[in-house]
Every structure is written in structure tokens, then in C-alpha cells.
Amino acid sequence: RTLNHTNLVQLIGIVDDNDDSLCIVTEYMGRGSLLDYLRTRGRSVITQSDQIKFARDVCSGMKYLEEKKLVHRDLAARNVLLHDNGVAKVSDFGLAVNDVMMKTAGCKIPVKWTAPEALKHNKFTCKSDVWSFGVLLWEIYTFGRVPYPRISLNDVLAWLEEGNRMDRPDGCPEEMYKVMKMAWRWQADERPTFKDIHSLIIECASTDV
Numbered sequence: 001r002t003l004n005h006t007n008l009v010q011l012i013g014i015v016d017d018n019d020d021s022l023c024i025v026t027e028y029m030g031r032g033s034l035l036d037y038l039r040t041r042g043r044s045v046i047t048q049s050d051q052i053k054f055a056r057d058v059c060s061g062m063k064y065l066e067e068k069k070l071v072h073r074d075l076a077a078r079n080v081l082l083h084d085n086g087v088a089k090v091s092d093f094g095l096a097v098n099d100v101m102m103k104t105a106g107c108k109i110p111v112k113w114t115a116p117e118a119l120k121h122n123k124f125t126c127k128s129d130v131w132s133f134g135v136l137l138w139e140i141y142t143f144g145r146v147p148y149p150r151i152s153l154n155d156v157l158a159w160l161e162e163g164n165r166m167d168r169p170d171g172c173p174e175e176m177y178k179v180m181k182m183a184w185r186w187q188a189d190e191r192p193t194f195k196d197i198h199s200l201i202i203e204c205a206s207t208d209v
Contacts (some may be wrong), residue, residue, distance in 0.1 A: 003068065007061030009081055009091040016102040017057050031082035034058075038077060038144035040066070049170070049205075051140050054080075056201045057088035062133060065090075065192040066126045076113045077139040111156055114145040117188050119157050127188035133197070134183025137176060141169035160186075173203045 004010070012122050031037055034054060038046065058080055065072060072079075072090065079092040109118070115131035117123045148166065153157050165184050168177040179200050185191045192200070 003064075005061055005064040006087065007057045007066065007089050009089045013204075024137075031084060031086075033078050034080035034082055034088055035070065035077035035139065038140065039141060042143050045084040048173070050086075052119070052176070052205045053086070054088045054140050054203065055137055056198070058090060058136060059133065059194055059198045059201055061130060063198050065129075066194045071113050071126055072126050072129050072132075074113070075129050075136060076108060076110060077136055080136070094183055108151060111208045115188065116186060118155060123189060126194070127191050130183050130191045130194065131188075131195070134180040135195070137180050137183070138166055138169060141172040141176065147186070150209055160184075173204060175207070179204075 024153050058075075062072070062075065073094075074092060075090070078180055079090065081091045113117065113132045113135045115124075115128035119127045138144065140149060148156055148159070163186075165181060168174070179192075179197055182192050183197070185206075
């Protein structure tokens with residue numbers, strides 16, 4: 001199906017290079033990945049307004065996917081690209097599938113970005129994308145730190161199941177941290193939709209000074 005949204009990296013075409021492989025051609029995103037941008041610019045360049053804008057842009061793209069009943073499955077700052085005009089766009093739809101996806105044997109998944117029900121029961125939905133979005137927000141407000149910095153991959157799920165969640169990053173508005181905590185609710189059906197989150201981020205932006 002055709003996906004066309006300001007906050008999704010636009011697919012231009014597919015090229016057959018005659019050696020049994022295909023090359024995907026997308027629009028040019030001059031500033032590279034959001035993760036690299038956060039890490040290289042840091043607090044000296046990136047303002048709180050920039051952070052809210054990144055969050056709003058990504059949420060807008062994910063809201064569109066939610067409306068199309070598509071699940072991304074690998075939402076993270078490394079899979080968000082920045083246009084030369086500063087617009088953030090969700091990329092890497094290699095894992096995107098319709099509505100509910102069960103993990104297949106041997107499939108590698110990004111544990112620290114993946115919702116508990118996906119890790120435990122191999123169930124991926126728009127609400128598991130919401131969990132990942134909460135982690136992406138944490139990345140934005142820590143300027144690209146690796147999530148759960150003191151916890152090993154093997155221990156993340158048990159740590160979360162005990163009710164633990166990552167702390168509010170330094171300088172992160174309380175309202176945005178509330179969004180993260182809502183996204184990290186253990187029960188998937190208790191998490192907000194991307195439509196809900198988009199409205200909350202707009203409210204945060206309106207109070208930003």
C-alpha cells in the first residue's frame with residue numbers, strides 16, 4: 001500500500017541491480033539519523049523546543065501508521081532521519097506489517113526498545129510501538145544515551161516486570177516524562193494511542209517557553 005506523510009521517509013523507487021538484489025531509493029535526508037544528531041550536537045545546540053519538535057514529528061508519522069493499522073516494530077532514534085529543513089521522519093519500514101505481528105523464530109529484536117508483551121509473547125501491535133516511542137522520547141531527552149544504561153539485555157524484562165522504569169532525564173519537562181510513563185504501562189491496552197500522545201505533545205509545546 002502507498003504510504004505518504006510528511007513525517008515518513010518517502011520511498012521513491014526500487015532499482016534492480018541485476019545481481020539478484022534490489023536497491024531501495026528514498027528521499028535524501030541530509031542531516032542523517034536523529035540518534036547521531038542528538039549525540040553530536042548535544043545540549044549546546046539542541047534546545048527544548050527542538051526536542052519537542054522531534055517528538056511531535058515522530059509521533060505524527062506514527063499516528064499515520066496507526067491509522068493505517070501498520071506496526072513498525074523497530075521504532076528508535078536510529079530509525080528516525082532528519083531532513084535538511086529539520087523535519088524528523090520515521091524510516092526503516094523493513095519490519096512494518098499489518099496490525100498484529102508475531103515474532104518468528106530466529107528474528108533478532110531490539111530488546112531495550114521492545115514492549116514486554118512482544119518480548120514475552122512475541123506479540124507486536126501499535127501499542128507495542130507506543131512503548132518503543134516512550135523509549136525514543138527518553139533517547140531525545142538524554143541526547144542519545146543507550147536505554148537502561150546499567151542493566152544488561154538479559155535482565156531488562158525482569159527489571160521492568162518488577163515495576164521499575166527509567167528515571168526522568170535531566171532537563172526533561174515533567175509533562176513529557178508523564179508521556180513516557182504512560183507509554184511504559186505494563187498492560188498494552190492501558191497505554192495511550194499515538195493520537196492521544198500527539199495531543200499531549202501539542203499541549204507540551206504550547207506551554208514551552
